[in-house]
Amino acid sequence: MAIEIGIENDPRPKDEVQRVLKDAKETYDKMEEDKKEFFDQERLWNPYSDTRFLYGDPDTKVKELLWGIDVTPGEIAVADRLREKGQNISGVVCHHPIGLAKVPFPQVISMQCDMYHSAGVPINIAEGLINPRISEVSRAVMASNYNQTTDCARLLDIPLFNVHTPADNCCQKFLDSLFEKENPKYVGDIIDLLMTLPEYRIASKQNSPPEIIHGNRKGRAGRIISKMTGGTSGPKEIFEKLAHAGVGTVVGMHFPDSHIDEAKKYNINVVIAGHMSSDSLGINLISDRWEKKGIKVAPFSGVIRVSRN
Ligand SMILES: [Fe+2]
Ligand SMILES: [Fe+2]
Numbered sequence: 001m002a003i004e005i006g007i008e009n010d011p012r013p014k015d016e017v018q019r020v021l022k023d024a025k026e027t028y029d030k031m032e033e034d035k036k037e038f039f040d041q042e043r044l045w046n047p048y049s050d051t052r053f054l055y056g057d058p059d060t061k062v063k064e065l066l067w068g069i070d071v072t073p074g075e076i077a078v079a080d081r082l083r084e085k086g087q088n089i090s091g092v093v094c095h096h097p098i099g100l101a102k103v104p105f106p107q108v109i110s111m112q113c114d115m116y117h118s119a120g121v122p123i124n125i126a127e128g129l130i131n132p133r134i135s136e137v138s139r140a141v142m143a144s145n146y147n148q149t150t151d152c153a154r155l156l157d158i159p160l161f162n163v164h165t166p167a168d169n170c171c172q173k174f175l176d177s178l179f180e181k182e183n184p185k186y187v188g189d190i191i192d193l194l195m196t197l198p199e200y201r202i203a204s205k206q207n208s209p210p211e212i213i214h215g216n217r218k219g220r221a222g223r224i225i226s227k228m229t230g231g232t233s234g235p236k237e238i239f240e241k242l243a244h245a246g247v248g249t250v251v252g253m254h255f256p257d258s259h260i261d262e263a264k265k266y267n268i269n270v271v272i273a274g275h276m277s278s279d280s281l282g283i284n285l286i287s288d289r290w291e292k293k294g295i296k297v298a299p300f301s302g303v304i305r306v307s308r309n
Pocket of ligand 2: 096275279
């Protein structure tokens with residue numbers, strides 16, 4: 001269901017999402033028989049490299065899931081304690097990529113090509129900037145101890161999977177539709193609009209409100225794009241191209257300083273909506289669909305659970 005919802009809300013044209021699955025199938029079909037055991041079969045039906053079943057029988061019946069933004073061995077121990085105390089926890093869900101999803105996760109960054117293309121950046125330029133960024137992030141994750149949490153889930157026999165881009169897609173689509181409908185004129189109006197959503201209100205009470213990082217409340221927002229999905233931060237050079245494409249304001253979960261410096265250079269307003277709040281918004285939109293099927297979702301590890309059912 002999470003994959004289906006992710007595809008429904010994907011910012012790419014539908015045929016681009018299908019192309020990921022088609023490419024995987026072609027790669028698999030062309031593989032020599034003795035290499036096929038190394039092919040991740042989940043690629044044949046799941047177009048998100050950063051979302052995977054990690055431990056447990058996929059046919060496990062589910063009543064209640066614990067969903068966290070980062071799941072470490074600590075969260076697995078908490079899930080086990082809660083089970084011991086009688087809470088009926090069927091499994092744990094993590095948002096950020098871990099386990100099988102960790103090393104291949106940078107492949108989803110390629111979706112940013114289409115995101116920036118739809119913002120007006122020529123596709124060849126978007127691809128030219130994003131491909132080296134995918135290689136850079138890929139080299140960084142190669143060093144990770146990717147299975148640390150999965151190993152704990154195995155030892156304590158707690159089913160575990162992670163859902164990253166499908167949830168971030170939901171957040172992005174939700175905010176894009178909201179900005180399109182309400183058409184905020186000033187940068188301050190974007191903040192006010194975010195503050196109508198419970199995730200941002202709750203995060204604000206936790207001292208993590210949406211903030212204008214570059215620009216001011218009375219400045220004109222111009223054309224607004226949100227950057228909530230696409231794996232992680234893209235290349236900083238994209239800000240120059242976005243300015244030329246006519247983008248006035250970028251709203252994101254978080255940005256590194258190097259990106260903010262570029263945005264300043266090209267007079268693009270930057271709104272940081274908040275990381276935990278924005279991740280929670282996407283997680284909530286998927287959890288609501290599960291909830292309708294009778295699955296309870298309990299939040300932990302940073303998730304601010306709000307049901308819209
Ligand atoms: Fe996220
Ligand atoms: Fe995140």
